[in-house]
Amino acid sequence: MLTICFVELGLVEDIDLVEVCRIINRSQRAIRAIVGPEVTALGEPDISAIGYSLPRLFAVLAATAEPEQVMVGITRAPIERNLFGSHVSPGLIILSLHQVQEVCVSSGRTTEEYLAQSAITELLQLLYVSSSPDALWTDLAHDEVRGCLFDYVPNKIDKAVKLRCGHLDQQCRARLIESGVAADLLVAADKLLRRIQSPTLGRTLRQALQQPVFSLLLGGVLGGLIINLVSSAITDSFTSRSASATAVAALMALGVITFPWLRARRSARKLRRWPASATTEPSAISRLGGMN
Numbered sequence: 241m242l243t244i245c246f247v248e249l250g251l252v253e254d255i256d257l258v259e260v261c262r263i264i265n266r267s268q269r270a271i272r273a274i275v276g277p278e279v280t281a282l283g284e285p286d287i288s289a290i291g292y293s294l295p296r297l298f299a300v301l302a303a304t305a306e307p308e309q310v311m312v313g314i315t316r317a318p319i320e321r322n323l324f325g326s327h328v329s330p331g332l333i334i335l336s337l338h339q340v341q342e343v344c345v346s347s348g349r350t351t352e353e354y355l356a357q358s359a360i361t362e363l364l365q366l367l368y369v370s371s372s373p374d375a376l377w378t379d380l381a382h383d384e385v386r387g388c389l390f391d392y393v394p395n396k397i398d399k400a401v402k403l404r405c406g407h408l409d410q411q412c413r414a415r416l417i418e419s420g421v422a423a424d425l426l427v428a429a430d431k432l433l434r435r436i437q438s439p440t441l442g443r444t445l446r447q448a449l450q451q452p453v454f455s456l457l458l459g460g461v462l463g464g465l466i467i468n469l470v471s472s473a474i475t476d477s478f479t480s481r482s483a484s485a486t487a488v489a490a491l492m493a494l495g496v497i498t499f500p501w502l503r504a505r506r507s508a509r510k511l512r513r514w515p516a517s518a519t520t521e522p523s524a525i526s527r528l529g530g531m532n
């Protein structure tokens with residue numbers, strides 16, 4: 241089993257690295273994620289690592305390295321050319337949280353889910369470049385839009401699409417396997433993506449409640465249910481007829497609450513089937529191009 245160790249570099253507030261590890265560890269069995277030491281002081285001035293170069297961050301991360309672990313340093317600082325992340329063979333990864341909040345809001349995913357997916361993406365690139373002295377991470381990145389984790393994206397906000405429905409396309413999967421990346425790691429990546437992309441009841445309900453029509457509908461059904469219960473209690477007339485009305489209202493409320501979730505699950509299943517057979521891009525995949 242491959243172990244990746246998350247390390248905070250500088251001031252990284254409001255990020256739950258234990259939750260990042262939980263997301264990774266519960267979704268698959270080939271990669272074990274753990275939380276390492278915090279490196280709160282990066283020298284003078286210690287201002288969230290801003291002003292520190294990528295080589296400096298890698299040097300600090302290397303000092304925390306444990307044998308046979310891939311170290312993943314998390315920083316709020318923008319890193320070279322405002323990259324999402326960077327890596328150095330054999331086992332160092334830096335992930336930047338700069339401008340990530342917008343990506344998470346746009347995708348409806350948490351920062352912890354963003355970090356879990358980004359860590360695995362960088363890990364696959366790291367394993368690829370470690371396979372041969374001639375291998376470059378740019379070998380994996382491609383301009384062609386395939387809905388793949390390795391599509392170039394010109395703006396950070398475009399990564400929201402990858403969080404919602406990114407996958408490993410057949411070409412990149414084959415290239416990784418040819419380079420010697422273990423098949424179980426690719427399966428682990430697939431499982432993690434599925435975990436992050438699967439709609440949850442809470443997430444879809446929160447998004448649906450932002451739509452006035454849905455809010456009115458749910459409010460009306462729940463209001464009717466409450467009024468029915470209260471009036472029955474006040475008048476002490478809880479007859480079989482009022483019980484039936486209450487049951488119908490409760491079922492309607494359940495249907496309204498779960499409808500967005502069931503619809504989102506159906507859409508997610510369609511998107512998962514798309515990569516193997518599609519000849520055209522789904523509308524959910526925007527034109528990306530540019531930076532990986």
Ligand SMILES: [Zn+2]
Nearest residue numbers: 388390409412
């Ligand atoms: Zn690809």
